[in-house]
Structures are given as structure tokens and as C-alpha cells.
Amino acid sequence: MSTYAIGDLHGCYNEWMALLDVLSFNPAQDTLWLVGDVVNRGPDSLACLREAEGLGSAVRCVLGNHDFHLLVAARGGGNLKSNPGLQAVLEAPDRERLLDWLQQQPLAVRDGNRLMTHAGLLPQWSLAQTEALAGEVQAALASDQSGAFLSQLYGNHPDRWRDELDGMDRLRCIVNVLTRMRFIDADGRLDFKANQGIDSAPAGFAPWFQFPRDDDPELLFGHWAALEGHAPYARVHVDALDTGCAWGGLLTALNLATGERTSVPSHKSLGAAQ
Numbered sequence: 001m002s003t004y005a006i007g008d009l010h011g012c013y014n015e016w017m018a019l020l021d022v023l024s025f026n027p028a029q030d031t032l033w034l035v036g037d038v039v040n041r042g043p044d045s046l047a048c049l050r051e052a053e054g055l056g057s058a059v060r061c062v063l064g065n066h067d068f069h070l071l072v073a074a075r076g077g078g079n080l081k082s083n084p085g086l087q088a089v090l091e092a093p094d095r096e097r098l099l100d101w102l103q104q105q106p107l108a109v110r111d112g113n114r115l116m117t118h119a120g121l122l123p124q125w126s127l128a129q130t131e132a133l134a135g136e137v138q139a140a141l142a143s144d145q146s147g148a149f150l151s152q153l154y155g156n157h158p159d160r161w162r163d164e165l166d167g168m169d170r171l172r173c174i175v176n177v178l179t180r181m182r183f184i185d186a187d188g189r190l191d192f193k194a195n196q197g198i199d200s201a202p203a204g205f206a207p208w209f210q211f212p213r214d215d216d217p218e219l220l221f222g223h224w225a226a227l228e229g230h231a232p233y234a235r236v237h238v239d240a241l242d243t244g245c246a247w248g249g250l251l252t253a254l255n256l257a258t259g260e261r262t263s264v265p266s267h268k269s270l271g272a273a274q
């Protein structure tokens, strides 16, 4: 009866299966939290989606920016870029079922004092507020206007949260915080350019987890491969789970009860055929 949180899969199906093997994962008893970015970059997005969908209630998954990329391309009139693996999803006979599953995933998963999102959350957002804001996006994805929502999703504005935001600006800001954020400034403004290690912070910006909070939650996030699973100088309890499997790094699972980390190497780094 273990619960494991796993970092960004990014289509690394073989590594995912190897990791589950090492963990002796049993879907009848154990639970997997997936931190988002199930698809893109790696070799087999389609197999990852099928597996995640097929695991049913054994999986709790949040949406990442690359998952949104697939949804925008499939259902929001967007163009595909980056990876032919996504094309395979779009051409699959079961694409509608897989896309329906993806579109139903939340942007936040909470269990008591623990919260998982793909990128993080703003220091001023409580866990309850984050859940509620994530729920607003999930409702938009579930509505009969979801295509219009997806077609207007992309953009960097507004780059700063205000409670008064409404309409698409509000939803876009929530999505950008929960799935794209890395560096913010003291006013909570998001930077959308820097994506390397913490040394790449633009002047006046710092990683979101280096800002103090009023509460003391345990936050799980992925998204930021260059951190290599570390959150330096964090002022909050965070677990960085993206250890860059798609970049030749590792795929990592965190046992939520014991805090133990288990990793397997990327097959890319082993020189295996992708």
C-alpha cells in the first residue's frame, strides 16, 4: 500500500516500466502520483498515455505544459512542435479516449498538507485557494467551450496574479503559474524565459520556492529538469521530481510515506536505441 510520486515522464515509457519494476509497483495496492508532462520530448508519448489511462484509479496525475501543448494541438487549433511522438498520439486509433483522459486531469492534487502541481504555486496562494483555482481551469476543460478555451490559452499575459482577474486572463494566469512558472519576483511576477539552473535567474527574480509562505505544506513539483531533482535554498518544504529523463538524466520516484527516492537512468544515457 505505497504511494509514489514520479517526475516528468516525457514519453520515457521504457524507463517508467523499469522504475515500476524496481519499486515492485502493484496497481491493485499501490498508488502513483504523476507530476505532469507525461508526453513530448521522449520516444513514446503514446505508450505513456495508454499506460497512465489504463492504470485507472491507481494513478493521480496533474497536467503539465507539454500535456497542454498536446491538447492545444489536438483540440485548440494549435500547431504541433517539438516531437514526432505527439504526432503518433494524434494518429492513434484510440486518440479520442486518450485525449479525453488527459483533458480530465486536474492541475493540482492534494492530500492533506501535501500538494502536487507541475510547476509550483505562488507563495501567496494557500493550498485551498490553489485547489479552487486549479478547479476553475478543470471546469473550463470539461465545459462545452473547452475548444475555445484551449485556442486562447497560449500567451504570457497577464504575468502577475490578481484576485480580480477574470475570463481568459484569469484562466491563462492560473495555467501559467501551475504549469510554466520557474522564476518570480517579489511582486509575484512570472518570468517566462529563463529555464536553466538557478544561476539563470533574471535580475530581481528568484525560484518560486525561495519565497517564504505563511503555512508549511509539502509541495511536489516537476517541470524544471535543470534543477536535477534539487531545490537549492528553498524556504518551503519542496520535492523537485523532474530529474531530466528525457534529457539523458534519471526518472525518479519518491515514496511519500518514507521520503525515499528511487531512480533509474535514462536509456538515452545508456546509449540504447530510442
Ligand SMILES: Nc1ncnc2c1ncn2[C@@H]1O[C@H](COP(=O)(O)OP(=O)(O)O)[C@@H](O)[C@H]1O
Pocket (backbone or CB within 6 Å): 065, 066, 195, 196, 197, 223, 224, 225, 226, 227, 228, 244, 247, 249
Ligand atoms: N540537467 C540539465 N542541466 C542543464 N539544463 C538542462 C538539464 N536538463 C534540461 N535542461 C534544459 O532545461 C530546458 C527546459 O527543459 P525542461 O526543464 O524539461 O522544461 P520544459 O520543456 O517544460 O520547458 C531545456 O532547454 C534543456 O536544455
